[in-house]
Amino acid sequence: MRKIPMLDLQLEYEYMRDNIDTAIKRCLEHQKWILGPEVKELEDKIAQYIGVKHSIGVASGTDALVLSLRALAIKLKGQEYFDKTDEIITTPFTFIATGDVILRAGATPVFVDINPQTYNIDPDKIREYLKNSNPSKVVGMIPVHLYGQACKMDKIMEIAKEYDLFVVEDVAQAFGGMWKDKKLGSIGITGCFSFFPSKNLGGFGDGGMVSTNDDEIAELVRMLRVHGGRDKYNANHIGYKARLDTLQAAILLAKFKYIDEFNERRRKIAEVYNRELSELNDITLPVESSNSYHVYHQYTIRVKNGKRDELKNYLKERGIDTMVYYPLPLHKMKIFNNGRAKISGKCSNAEEVTQSVLSLPIEPLQDEETTMYIIGTIKGFFGIT
Numbered sequence: 001m002r003k004i005p006m007l008d009l010q011l012e013y014e015y016m017r018d019n020i021d022t023a024i025k026r027c028l029e030h031q032k033w034i035l036g037p038e039v040k041e042l043e044d045k046i047a048q049y050i051g052v053k054h055s056i057g058v059a060s061g062t063d064a065l066v067l068s069l070r071a072l073a074i075k076l077k078g079q080e081y082f083d084k085t086d087e088i089i090t091t092p093f094t095f096i097a098t099g100d101v102i103l104r105a106g107a108t109p110v111f112v113d114i115n116p117q118t119y120n121i122d123p124d125k126i127r128e129y130l131k132n133s134n135p136s137k138v139v140g141m142i143p144v145h146l147y148g149q150a151c152k153m154d155k156i157m158e159i160a161k162e163y164d165l166f167v168v169e170d171v172a173q174a175f176g177g178m179w180k181d182k183k184l185g186s187i188g189i190t191g192c193f194s195f196f197p198s199k200n201l202g203g204f205g206d207g208g209m210v211s212t213n214d215d216e217i218a219e220l221v222r223m224l225r226v227h228g229g230r231d232k233y234n235a236n237h238i239g240y241k242a243r244l245d246t247l248q249a250a251i252l253l254a255k256f257k258y259i260d261e262f263n264e265r266r267r268k269i270a271e272v273y274n275r276e277l278s279e280l281n282d283i284t285l286p287v288e289s290s291n292s293y294h295v296y297h298q299y300t301i302r303v304k305n306g307k308r309d310e311l312k313n314y315l316k317e318r319g320i321d322t323m324v325y326y327p328l329p330l331h332k333m334k335i336f337n338n339g340r341a342k343i344s345g346k347c348s349n350a351e352e353v354t355q356s357v358l359s360l361p362i363e364p365l366q367d368e369e370t371t372m373y374i375i376g377t378i379k380g381f382f383g384i385t
Contacts, residue, residue, distance in 0.1 A: 007363050096333070117287045120151045
């Protein structure tokens with residue numbers, strides 16, 4: 001039986017082997033493991049690629065979000081953390097970290113429903129919450145560019161300007177994605193990237209990056225990632241050990257050369273899926289919104305009539321891996337109960353899609369034969385030959 005994984009990291013390593021091995025060998029030769037030269041080189045290249053003044057390497061995408069919010073609390077409020085009365089708007093349909101970091105920064109998450117076509121936070125519902133609540137309590141927003149698709153950043157930035165809110169972009173799933181002519185991560189006050197192995201640009205472990213054009217925020221993030229001080233032995237703030245590892249930076253530099261090629265490969269696979277699955281009335285295909293350059297970190301369909309789990313099992317029995325991102329919206333999780341978070345309305349769209357979404361394999365090096373096998377198997381489930 002064929003075995004088709006969601007992502008074949010071994011295949012990708014073989015494709016990039018010479019570059020990666022050379023990068024690792026260089027680290028073995030210089031032995032500068034903490035904030036070594038590769039970290040600065042990667043920061044500079046990503047800053048140039050995204051189009052920002054500063055990129056700061058950190059230990060994970062979660063750390064990128066935490067350090068961004070902590071830096072904003074210091075800059076905007078002159079204190080280490082936000083207050084519980086400070087509200088930060090975000091989506092309930094995302095990974096746990098996006099909501100958790102708001103709690104860790106001292107603020108209260110406000111979950112606002114999504115647009116079920118794009119899976120991203122709905123700017124109209126953000127505005128609705130601000131009109132029907134006390135907007136003076138809201139300090140910022142964290143839009144998540146889910147599955148590689150850009151949020152409607154024009155509307156979000158318009159709202160931010162009107163209500164004097166900061167915008168921290170969660171770009172964990174969308175490295176290389178764009179809104180109009182701007183790279184994601186260059187639009188808000190900061191962009192927060194994850195280099196988890198499964199991401200479009202992924203390392204061989206954890207890693208992350210904060211991008212910004214704000215000099216003060218950049219300096220604060222650099223301090224916070226090394227225990228909170230400019231001087232190793234004199235801390236100014238409550239900091240973390242949250243540096244990007246030199247070895248991970250070296251591997252990411254080697255893989256960075258392929259990011260545009262691999263994003264285009266993902267987009268071409270998505271085109272095949274869209275073309276071949278469009279005849280199936282029992283599934284909803286992903287929609288690429290206008291002005292968005294979608295990088296398809298995930299190719300996610302919705303399966304109608306409660307058949308999602310049945311299709312998932314059918315594909316598994318035939319060697320095809322799939323994933324459900326995400327099975328439970330954040331506002332339904334215990335961590336966000338007991339007054340720790342607020343919900344705008346019922347978030348019914350987010351709740352509905354958790355019951356129907358299914359992500360299909362979209363390995364950049366996946367050949368057309370494999371893609372067509374997946375498509376044929378899905379068609380077979382629905383009785384189409």
